[in-house]
Amino acid sequence: MSGIGMLSVNDQMVIEKHLGDFLGKSEAQWTALVDRGGNLFSEAGDIGTLDVTVLSALAAGSFSATKELAKRLGEKEFMALYHEGLHISILMMSLYYDCLLLTVFSERTNIGLVRFYAQQTSVSLNACLETASQSSALAEPLTIDSELSEHGTIIS
Amino acid sequence: MAFINYSKREIQLKIVYYGCALSGKTTNLVNLHQNVMSTQKGELVSLATEADRTLFFDFMSLNTQTLPGFNTRFQLYTVPGQPVYNATRQLVLKGVDGIVFVVDSHWDKMEDNVESFANLQENLIENHLSLAQIPYVLQYNKRDIENPAPLYYLEYCFNNRANKVLSFEASAKSGQGILETLNGVARLLLAKYSKSTGANKEQAPTTP
Numbered sequence: 001m002s003g004i005g006m007l008s009v010n011d012q013m014v015i016e017k018h019l020g021d022f023l024g025k026s027e028a029q030w031t032a033l034v035d036r037g038g039n040l041f042s043e044a045g046d047i048g049t050l051d052v053t054v055l056s057a058l059a060a061g062s063f064s065a066t067k068e069l070a071k072r073l074g075e076k077e078f079m080a081l082y083h084e085g086l087h088i089s090i091l092m093m094s095l096y097y098d099c100l101l102l103t104v105f106s107e108r109t110n111i112g113l114v115r116f117y118a119q120q121t122s123v124s125l126n127a128c129l130e131t132a133s134q135s136s137a138l139a140e141p142l143t144i145d146s147e148l149s150e151h152g153t154i155i156s
Numbered sequence: 157m158a159f160i161n162y163s164k165r166e167i168q169l170k171i172v173y174y175g176c177a178l179s180g181k182t183t184n185l186v187n188l189h190q191n192v193m194s195t196q197k198g199e200l201v202s203l204a205t206e207a208d209r210t211l212f213f214d215f216m217s218l219n220t221q222t223l224p225g226f227n228t229r230f231q232l233y234t235v236p237g238q239p240v241y242n243a244t245r246q247l248v249l250k251g252v253d254g255i256v257f258v259v260d261s262h263w264d265k266m267e268d269n270v271e272s273f274a275n276l277q278e279n280l281i282e283n284h285l286s287l288a289q290i291p292y293v294l295q296y297n298k299r300d301i302e303n304p305a306p307l308y309y310l311e312y313c314f315n316n317r318a319n320k321v322l323s324f325e326a327s328a329k330s331g332q333g334i335l336e337t338l339n340g341v342a343r344l345l346l347a348k349y350s351k352s353t354g355a356n357k358e359q360a361p362t363t364p
Contacts, residue, residue: 005157012163037251038215038231039159039168051199053217057231058201061212064247098250142160142167142349154222154342155192155230155335 004097004129005136007041015128019044022121026114028105029088033125036060036098047104059102063092080118082111093118096126097133157251158345166227169345170251171338174276175258176268177209177237180297183328184258185214185234188338191331192218210236213248220342223349230342237272246279254341255292258328259314261304266313273314291344294323295337300330 007015019031023045030045030052038057047055063081070077081092091114093101101122105114159168173181182202189200196218203212214234222228235245257276259269280286296310307325315323322340326333 004159006160007162009163012161035159035251037157037170038233039170039251041159041161051217053229053231054199054201054215057215057217057233061203061247064250065212065244067247068243153335154220154228154339154346155196155218 004035004041004099004133006139006142007132008135011128011132011135012042015042015125016044018121018124018128022103022117026103026105026117027109028103028114029108030104032056032102033095034060034100034102036064036100041099045104055104056102059090059092060100063094063100080115082115084111091115091118093122095122096129099125099129101125158253164227165225166229167223167349168229168231169253169342170231170233171254171256171341171345172248172252173232173234173256173258174245174249174272175237175297176260176265176272177239179237179258179260179265179269179272180326180328181234181237181258182210182214184256184295184297184326184334184337185216185232187328187331187334188218188232189216191335196220209238210234212236212244222342222346226349228346230338232338239271239275242275242279245275246282249279249283249285252280252283252285252290254345255287255290256295256337256341257292257314258295258297259310261296261298261301261310263303263305266305270313291341293321293337293340293344295326295328295333296323297326297328297333299325300327300332 015033019042023031030047032043033041034056038060040052040056043052066081067077079094083090088104088106091103095101101118103114103118173184175181185200189197198217200216202214204210216232218230220228233248235248277287294314315321324333324337324340326337328334
């Protein structure tokens with residue numbers, strides 16, 4: 001199973017607060033909670049015109065692709081992955097329930113600071129994910145009163 | 157696994173195009189990207205080799221307002237078809253909600269098609285899933301070639317079961333049948349959220 005099934009309004013607010021706090025302390029540019037299936041759950045910060053959906057999918061793919069390398073080195077998987085660019089870098093940290101904390105940061109800050117606060121934030125986010133997963137398991141399945149015709153067009 | 161965000165009123169669903177090498181999975185996405193309304197689609201990202209063969213995956217997202225009060229975001233992925241990239245196919249299947257299995261209609265690709273279908277089932281098991289759980293449709297692609305394998309033969313090979321799944325004839329190169337295929341799998345995925353169609357509705361019989 002990948003990620004969690006749903007996020008309530010309250011879960012979302014708590015997660016957004018943690019992400020916002022993390023961003024302020026680390027001076028990073030953008031941070032997001034995603035799952036390894038590529039779903040974007042929550043984000044904070046400003047990434048400009050970049051498509052965050054694409055960014056999430058690529059980051060999730062990139063993180064998952066290192067699993068085999070970790071195995072060869074005797075690790076189950078890597079806990080974090082860091083790509084350093086000339087001006088922009090990205091840190092990905094593994095969380096519970098197949099989720100990831102993605103952080104994009106510029107030269108304004110440094111990897112040490114970002115990593116330090118990312119580790120603190122990952123503890124808080126793991127607790128949130130635990131709560132969200134429990135409420136997701138107990139929640140009634142979502143049904144919407146709508147007319148979804150047998151042969152109707154959804155995408156045109 | 158579908159993700160529902162009540163705060164943003166959004167449902168995210170992952171659809172994977174699966175099939176043997178050069179069956180037309182990437183062509184499906186490229187033509188979809190060209191043909192769907194610009195307000196609905198995100199960027200098409202292709203992680204390909206220099207020879208334009210898919211190395212990791214192709215990806216694009218599509219937004220719809222089909223269910224009232226909820227924005228539905230379909231995330232479309234393809235897998236690399238070449239046998240050597242099996243680990244990548246397993247990764248891309250992570251969290252999958254629906255599958256389009258693309259069948260190449262060339263006679264000499266039948267063995268590859270069958271192997272790929274078996275490989276899909278094996279890789280779903282690796283992800284603790286099965287075709288019985290995941291809604292999927294079949295796309296018989298390249299129907300515009302000379303002497304394609306007949307439909308009844310393809311149905312016999314890939315849809316020979318008690319509960320037949322939806323199947324579509326297509327020519328991804330010309331764009332014929334690709335929207336119908338995507339709408340087919342999207343309807344299956346959204347049916348479980350819609351009261352009018354009933355939760356966990358069984359898949360409809362074949363409509364070639």
